[in-house]
Structures are given as structure tokens and as C-alpha cells.
Amino acid sequence: MLKFIAIITIILVFSAGCTTSPKEGDTVEITQIGFVPKVLKISVGDTVTFVNSDVKSHWPASANHPTHTGYPEEGGCIGSKFDSCGPLKTGEKFYFTFNQKGTWSYHDHIDSSLTGIVIVE
Numbered sequence: 442m443l444k445f446i447a448i449i450t451i452i453l454v455f456s457a458g459c460t461t462s463p464k465e466g467d468t469v470e471i472t473q474i475g476f477v478p479k480v481l482k483i484s485v486g487d488t489v490t491f492v493n494s495d496v497k498s499h500w501p502a503s504a505n506h507p508t509h510t511g512y513p514e515e516g517g518c519i520g521s522k523f524d525s526c527g528p529l530k531t532g533e534k535f536y537f538t539f540n541q542k543g544t545w546s547y548h549d550h551i552d553s554s555l556t557g558i559v560i561v562e
């Protein structure tokens with residue numbers, strides 16, 4: 442009986458562990474009204490998925506428009522690595538891993554009135 446309880450306990454602990462890891466990615470949806478959620482809090486090293494749920498194309502990129510130098514990692518295509526480097530069509534995704542702590546503003550390079558913030562702690 443003790444052995445049975447021990448096995449059940451191990452299974453419960455193991456399955457509880459499985460529900461929390463691997464960590465599900467954080468997602469920002471791009472809709473016709475903009476980025477949802479507008480402010481997203483994550484931990485350093487987390488990957489955010491930007492998914493275009495609108496019928497129009499969108500292009501997430503670091504602030505500020507048009508230089509995109511706000512996020513302090515070189516690379517990408519304009520001024521920072523945090524840039525989808527092209528329009529996302531409906532249903533398309535852009536994945537970005539935030540390795541820098543800080544409050545990072547971004548925008549839609551096609552319609553720069555659409556903005557969002559990722560807070561990396």
C-alpha cells in the first residue's frame with residue numbers, strides 16, 4: 442500500500458511539473474485596434490510570439506519609428522534586432538527572445554500609431 446501511495450505521489454508531482462514546464466510562450470496578438478495586450482510583462486530570456494490576427498499586414502519593431510534603435514541589441518534590418526524585418530500577413534508570426542532587462546516600447550512600422558510595451562524583469 443505504501444508503495445502504491447509513493448507511486449501515486451511521484452506521478453502527481455511529475456504531472457504537476459509538466460503543467461508548468463515547458464513554459465508556454467507569451468503571445469501578443471496584433472488586431473485592427475493594435476497590440477493585445479498593449480503592455481506585456483515577461484522574464485529575461487523569455488520569447489514573445491507576435492501573431493497577426495488582423496486582415497491587414499503589420500510589422501512589429503522596436504521604438505522609435507523610423508530608426509528602431511530603442512532595443513539595445515544590434516542586428517535585424519534597421520536599427521535593432523527587435524524587428525520582424527518585414528510585414529506579417531494574416532496568421533503570420535514573429536518570435537523574439539528578450540535578453541535585455543528593461544521597458545521596451547515598440548510599434549507597427551506600417552502604422553506607427555499602433556504601439557506596445559514589453560517589460561522585461
Ligand SMILES: [Cu+2]
Pocket residue numbers: 502505506507508509548549550551553
Ligand atoms: Cu518603424
